[in-house]
Amino acid sequence: MEIRAATRADRDAIWKIFHEIVAAGDTYALDPKMSREDALAYWFRVDTQTYVAEKGGTVVGTYILRPNQLGPGSHVANAAFMVASNVQSSGVGRAMAEHWGRAMAEHCLAEARRMGFRAMQFNFVISTNTPAIHLWKQLGFKIVGTLPGAFRHLERGYVDVYVMFRSLP
Amino acid sequence: MEIRAATRADRDAIWKIFHEIVAAGDTYALDPKMSREDALAYWFRVDTQTYVAEKGGTVVGTYILRPNQLGPGSHVANAAFMVASNVQSSGVGRAMAEHWGRAMAEHCLAEARRMGFRAMQFNFVISTNTPAIHLWKQLGFKIVGTLPGAFRHLERGYVDVYVMFRSLP
Numbered sequence: 001m002e003i004r005a006a007t008r009a010d011r012d013a014i015w016k017i018f019h020e021i022v023a024a025g026d027t028y029a030l031d032p033k034m035s036r037e038d039a040l041a042y043w044f045r046v047d048t049q050t051y052v053a054e055k056g057g058t059v060v061g062t063y064i065l066r067p068n069q070l071g072p073g074s075h076v077a078n079a080a081f082m083v084a085s086n087v088q089s090s091g092v093g094r095a096m097a098e099h100w101g102r103a104m105a106e107h108c109l110a111e112a113r114r115m116g117f118r119a120m121q122f123n124f125v126i127s128t129n130t131p132a133i134h135l136w137k138q139l140g141f142k143i144v145g146t147l148p149g150a151f152r153h154l155e156r157g158y159v160d161v162y163v164m165f166r167s168l169p
Numbered sequence: 170m171e172i173r174a175a176t177r178a179d180r181d182a183i184w185k186i187f188h189e190i191v192a193a194g195d196t197y198a199l200d201p202k203m204s205r206e207d208a209l210a211y212w213f214r215v216d217t218q219t220y221v222a223e224k225g226g227t228v229v230g231t232y233i234l235r236p237n238q239l240g241p242g243s244h245v246a247n248a249a250f251m252v253a254s255n256v257q258s259s260g261v262g263r264a265m266a267e268h269w270g271r272a273m274a275e276h277c278l279a280e281a282r283r284m285g286f287r288a289m290q291f292n293f294v295i296s297t298n299t300p301a302i303h304l305w306k307q308l309g310f311k312i313v314g315t316l317p318g319a320f321r322h323l324e325r326g327y328v329d330v331y332v333m334f335r336s337l338p
Contacts, residue, residue: 022240029242069293071191072321073198073330121316123292124238145314145332147290152241161242163314163332 001100003107006050006062011040013059014052018043020085025154027129028080032154049111053083053104060084061100065108068121077117077168079108081132098131105139112168119167126151127160141166170269172276175219175231180209182228183221187212189254194323196298197249201323218280222252222273229253230269232277237290246286246337248277250301267300274308281337288336295320296329310335 006014018039022030030042043064044050053061061083068078081104083097112120122141125133133143145163153159175183187208191199199211212233213219222230230252237247250273252266281289291310294302302312314332322328 025241029238029240031240034240069198069319071198071200071203072194072323073293073319075321075327076316076319119317119319121319124242144316147245147313147332147334148288148336150238150242150245150288150290150334152244154241158244163316165316165319167317 001053001055001060001103003051003053003104006044006052010052010059010062011044014043014050014062015039017059017062017082017084021082024085027126027132029124029151049115051104051107051111053100055100060096061104063104063108065111065115067117068123075116075118077112077115077120078123079105079112079120080122081105081108094131098135101132102135102139105135109139109168117168119165122162122164124151125162125164126153127162128153128156133162133164136164139166170222170224170229170272172220172222172273175213175221179221179228179231183212183219183231184208186228186231186251186253190251193254196295196301198293198320218284220273220276220280222269224269229265230273232273234277234280234284236286237292244285244287246281246284246289247292248274248281248289249291250274250277263300267304270301271304271308274304278308278337286337288334291331291333293320294331294333295322296331297322297325302331302333305333308335 015036023032025032048064048066052059063081065079067074068076141164143162144165147161149158150161184205192201194201217233217235221228232250234248236243237245310333312331313334316330318327319330
């Protein structure tokens with residue numbers, strides 16, 4: 001697998017992944033009906049570095065890295081990750097998705113260090129997204145905040161959301 | 170004092186307050202050198218309700234109210250407040266600023282309820298901003314998260330930041 005900066009040529013593949021993930025309504029506070037144009041504008045925002053993970057010529061995941069705040073808060077990075085959901089339906093698929101997710105997260109932490117960020121923060125980790133929480137904890141993130149009922153889960157209703165944080169020494 | 174929806178005619182007054190507050194570098198994670206154009210675009214964003222507090226025909230404060238997240242997170246409001254800093258230098262001025270700040274915050278909570286928000290969240294309350302923290306606690310907000318060293322204070326260096334939250338039953 002190769003992880004590299006995304007280009008305009010990756011937009012179709014990114015949109016496919018993005019749309020599946022957001023439409024599922026269980027991990028992102030984004031409009032499930034968000035248009036392709038809005039989605040790509042969000043994922044390729046001017047302050048954002050966008051990456052893709054490629055396996056055998058196919059984009060299997062994508063992530064973004066950017067300052068979480070402006071000015072006096074810009075030393076803390078924010079990131080978001082998406083892995084193609086069509087691989088996640090089987091046990092083998094889930095293991096692959098986990099592997100890709102971890103590889104992207106490690107790549108992201110290295111990139112954030114390289115760019116001089118002092119810490120990384122996830123603002124909105126849905127408490128029911130246990131695989132993600134497990135991975136972030138393994139990678140040194142701690143839950144530093146809990147937002148009561150801040151996410152309306154498509155199946156489970158209002159669920160808590162975590163803020164997760166780690167420094168980058 | 171009257172609190173009302175802001176109009177285009179309020180832009181000069183808002184920019185004056187905004188610029189003073191942000192340039193001071195002690196309460197907002199915004200670029201202290203943010204341009205007038207960027208500042209007004211941020212304060213009048215398409216998803217944002219913008220208000221001003223007026224006293225004797227002069228705008229003495231401004232606040233914004235908007236969804237803190239999109240889609241399945243859009244039932245939680247976010248808000249930000251600014252009071253003219255030129256009144257804050259004397260004891261009487263500080264008391265007035267506190268009075269205006271509280272009046273705007275109460276107006277904001279009522280507006281948020283009226284618009285159907287279920288809760289309100291402040292993402293980035295600087296831990297050294299004790300008057301604001303005191304006011305939010307008095308108004309029912311709790312600290313639900315602490316972001317270590319997430320704000321580079323112009324005078325004090327890296328300081329913690331709080332996430333504050335309250336439901337709107």
